[in-house]
Amino acid sequence: MYILLFRNFIRSRSVLVALMLFFTVGIISIIIGRQFLLKQEAAIESVTRFQQAHIERNTQFIKNDFGLLMYYLKFAYINKPAPIAALAIGQRDVNAAIQSFTIRGLEAQRYDTDLYNPYNLMTGNFDLSFVIVFLLPLLIIAFNFNLLSQEKESGTWPLVNVQANQPLGFILQKLSIRFVVVLSLLLSLLLLAKFIIGIPVDNAFAAYSIIAILYCIVWFGISFLIIAMQKNTSMNALLLLSAWAVFCLLIPGLVNNYITAKYAVPEAYSTLLKQRDGYHTKWDKNKDSTMQAFFSHYPEYRKYVWTKPAFNYLWFYAMQQLGDDEAREDSKAMQQKLVKRMLVSTRASLFFPVMHTQLQFSNIASAGLQQQLQYLDGTVYFHERLRHYFYPKVFGDSAVANEKWKMHVPEYFTADVRIRWLPLTLPLFIASLILYGAGVFVFKRNDLFK
Amino acid sequence: MNNVQLIARHFVKTVFRSNVFIPVFTVWLALIIYAAVTGYTTYIRENKVRAAYQKKARESWEANPDKHPHRMAHFGSFAFRMKHPLSMFESGMESYTGNAVYLEAHKQNTVNFSEAGFSTGLLRFGEISVAMLLQLVLPLILFFLGFGAVAQHRENGTLKILLSQGAGFRAIVWGNSIGLFSIGIIFLLPVLVSMLLVVAIQNQAIPNAGLLIRSVVIAGSALIFLWIVSVVAICVSTAGKTSAAALLQLLGIWLIWAIVLPKTLQAIGSYLHPAPAKIQFETAVEADLLKLGDSHNPDDEHYKKLKDSVLRANKVDSVQQLSFNYSGFQMQEGERMSARLYNEHLQRLYDIYDKQNNVSYNAAFIDPFISFKNIAMAFSGTDFTAYRHFQQQAESYRYNLAQTMNSLQMKYISNKKLGSNDKPYSIERSHWTTFPDFRYQYQDLRAIAKQQCIALLSLLSWLLSSLCCIYYTSGKAKAI
Numbered sequence: 001m002y003i004l005l006f007r008n009f010i011r012s013r014s015v016l017v018a019l020m021l022f023f024t025v026g027i028i029s030i031i032i033g034r035q036f037l038l039k040q041e042a043a044i045e046s047v048t049r050f051q052q053a054h055i056e057r058n059t060q061f062i063k064n065d066f067g068l069l070m071y072y073l074k075f076a077y078i079n080k081p082a083p084i085a086a087l088a089i090g091q092r093d094v095n096a097a098i099q100s101f102t103i104r105g106l107e108a109q110r111y112d113t114d115l116y117n118p119y120n121l122m123t124g125n126f127d128l129s130f131v132i133v134f135l136l137p138l139l140i141i142a143f144n145f146n147l148l149s150q151e152k153e154s155g156t157w158p159l160v161n162v163q164a165n166q167p168l169g170f171i172l173q174k175l176s177i178r179f180v181v182v183l184s185l186l187l188s189l190l191l192l193a194k195f196i197i198g199i200p201v202d203n204a205f206a207a208y209s210i211i212a213i214l215y216c217i218v219w220f221g222i223s224f225l226i227i228a229m230q231k232n233t234s235m236n237a238l239l240l241l242s243a244w245a246v247f248c249l250l251i252p253g254l255v256n257n258y259i260t261a262k263y264a265v266p267e268a269y270s271t272l273l274k275q276r277d278g279y280h281t282k283w284d285k286n287k288d289s290t291m292q293a294f295f296s297h298y299p300e301y302r303k304y305v306w307t308k309p310a311f312n313y314l315w316f317y318a319m320q321q322l323g324d325d326e327a328r329e330d331s332k333a334m335q336q337k338l339v340k341r342m343l344v345s346t347r348a349s350l351f352f353p354v355m356h357t358q359l360q361f362s363n364i365a366s367a368g369l370q371q372q373l374q375y376l377d378g379t380v381y382f383h384e385r386l387r388h389y390f391y392p393k394v395f396g397d398s399a400v401a402n403e404k405w406k407m408h409v410p411e412y413f414t415a416d417v418r419i420r421w422l423p424l425t426l427p428l429f430i431a432s433l434i435l436y437g438a439g440v441f442v443f444k445r446n447d448l449f450k
Numbered sequence: 451m452n453n454v455q456l457i458a459r460h461f462v463k464t465v466f467r468s469n470v471f472i473p474v475f476t477v478w479l480a481l482i483i484y485a486a487v488t489g490y491t492t493y494i495r496e497n498k499v500r501a502a503y504q505k506k507a508r509e510s511w512e513a514n515p516d517k518h519p520h521r522m523a524h525f526g527s528f529a530f531r532m533k534h535p536l537s538m539f540e541s542g543m544e545s546y547t548g549n550a551v552y553l554e555a556h557k558q559n560t561v562n563f564s565e566a567g568f569s570t571g572l573l574r575f576g577e578i579s580v581a582m583l584l585q586l587v588l589p590l591i592l593f594f595l596g597f598g599a600v601a602q603h604r605e606n607g608t609l610k611i612l613l614s615q616g617a618g619f620r621a622i623v624w625g626n627s628i629g630l631f632s633i634g635i636i637f638l639l640p641v642l643v644s645m646l647l648v649v650a651i652q653n654q655a656i657p658n659a660g661l662l663i664r665s666v667v668i669a670g671s672a673l674i675f676l677w678i679v680s681v682v683a684i685c686v687s688t689a690g691k692t693s694a695a696a697l698l699q700l701l702g703i704w705l706i707w708a709i710v711l712p713k714t715l716q717a718i719g720s721y722l723h724p725a726p727a728k729i730q731f732e733t734a735v736e737a738d739l740l741k742l743g744d745s746h747n748p749d750d751e752h753y754k755k756l757k758d759s760v761l762r763a764n765k766v767d768s769v770q771q772l773s774f775n776y777s778g779f780q781m782q783e784g785e786r787m788s789a790r791l792y793n794e795h796l797q798r799l800y801d802i803y804d805k806q807n808n809v810s811y812n813a814a815f816i817d818p819f820i821s822f823k824n825i826a827m828a829f830s831g832t833d834f835t836a837y838r839h840f841q842q843q844a845e846s847y848r849y850n851l852a853q854t855m856n857s858l859q860m861k862y863i864s865n866k867k868l869g870s871n872d873k874p875y876s877i878e879r880s881h882w883t884t885f886p887d888f889r890y891q892y893q894d895l896r897a898i899a900k901q902q903c904i905a906l907l908s909l910l911s912w913l914l915s916s917l918c919c920i921y922y923t924s925g926k927a928k929a930i
Contacts, residue, residue, distance in 0.1 A: 341568065
């Protein structure tokens, strides 16, 4: 019986066409993800080469002024994407993966954006996450919307009802066939992605796959609930598509609008202004007070004697540092706002599987806001390390030739992604339980009233 | 014609009487109000904040004491991107473009702090704006209300009666299309009211925004768009075998036009015309700059030649004898060349972006949703060209600032080198206040119309083909 049902389903021409179409779209999305990854890797490689050439050229130009040399020298700090980022590009297309810093004020450098075409960003990436989050539900809907109503409308339902002693069991059987088909499609896409992109099978990949499967189960649950209402075919199609529009477009949009309005980030602008004023006004201020402020931030540099010349690099970099110091409070406030945004959207997503899946995909691939904030935090430490390494050479006016310039290669940042299985999977489990429970309840109640 | 009117009126009446109209319209109204109110408050709040920071930045610029003009060129200024009032209607690409840029000598900074950069990732789902509701949700509603218009009559057998009473298929298709379109207008009304309110409130406050004409163009395109959607719904309903088949076809059309095509085409565009990454772009700019010479390097070949020629032209044999400050002159020359070079590279990059976007723009002829979206974005001042318009203004302000400071240096600063104990050269602070602040000008309407001629043209061609569609469908239609 089960095999017959299975054959009956898979033999349908439109089902095959839909499967082929979806498979192709899935492969295209994997290739687009790979393209993105390759582009980032190429950029990382060229920044490595560029940095070497850049240092070489400048050290040839400026041979005996360490302070002036450090005005120009840039050092890259790279947020390198893991292979799995090809499956969930997330925020990585918006946020620059490579930032290069001089030892001058950090706050004037670390928010620089990448170059991109905003039209591309607006339409969004066609990655596997998009295919799974947005398109897979449509396939599930297309498979399921007339699962029961077709039998009713073609007059076969009474027959089934008589023959099968459990009409609910029959529906679940039909659903499970479709689930097996969708599951094999999904798994084969994931497997292909693994080989095409070269994703290691690790916790992250496992988490990605499990979330994807649970997400499918949720959409089968939504379909089941609507089937159980036993409306006609058109009504089912309409209800399911409306559910898709509500969960995939309207609710996330509403939540996003709410977060954007509630947690506006004017601190970004004040950081910008404070940094500029903090540094530039020092040119006209008392030099001693600048130096005192610098020395009280970094007492370890007190040993460099300040002799009040018209200009020297000790004073110059002290002024730069004060720009950062004066902007730091605002930039911290900005970060806290963003953390707030993240918390609110994570909390809201617990109730909406679509949002949860999208956000978790990005998190797993370390392509979310959380990882971006970690990276931004990382730039502070990177910049601090850089300064403490070069400050003594600048202040002590070391010879440029004595420095081992070859060792100054780009540094990499890796986000700390811990996969916590319970918060990851529980929202989807609970949503499924509710949906299937409600489906059974509605179906039984409908049967009673007949 | 009478039949057409009768059928249209009957269609509207049936919709009004059905038990779905009131709940659907209520939800619609709530969504529109929510979108309009959040759109408007965002516009007001953001512009207020940005104007305040623009003012603050200006105040600290003006507060600078007497000093060397080149220090002021480095002090620099900011440009904050002001939203257009109609951005409350269509948010377009606003969330993906930066909002503030630091303008200083020698360097073109990126426009930073886009909303997308601050997004938790939910922005990926799209934003709720009035235009988004018009472009995505309303067609779905109209398809739902219209899919049975003819098909259901055929299923009930009432179509035969209608035809036997003298109403031709043409009148039936026309009448139902007009009926559905009228329903569309009813749904459009709250949008028009909200736009009218914005025009009424803001037109006085911002006279140069071209609010009235922009709104009229958007409203007109919205009407044409809704007409096309209505005709498609009725034609599919007429051609479909059953109402269920008609609904499925309509849902498919919606998916392809509203979701799949816009996204796929843009992905194809960026695949066909790959753009360089930032690092490659910057490396190329720097390589070309090095060819031009380094204005900071005293031994530079190019600048040596420049110096010699200046000395010869002024018939003097040392810089000290010149009547103007030479290093000011050299920096002016450097700024001129580097800015030109950078802008050339940027233009090349934007040409690539344009090629990418042209795939979508031209696809307006196969997807009316894209035509309407592009028109709405352009006339709401939220598309890519509006952003570039801002960026160009900011860059020309930056250039002007740097060159003005260089001219001041040429004019007022002596060529004599200072000793280590001399008081540094400076000029009066009144020069800072006389240099005007950055003031953003909205795009010229004619320029927008020119850029959008493809989208406008495609919408008109859709209007024409909708008429053809009516004639074709009614010619082919069957009673059973």
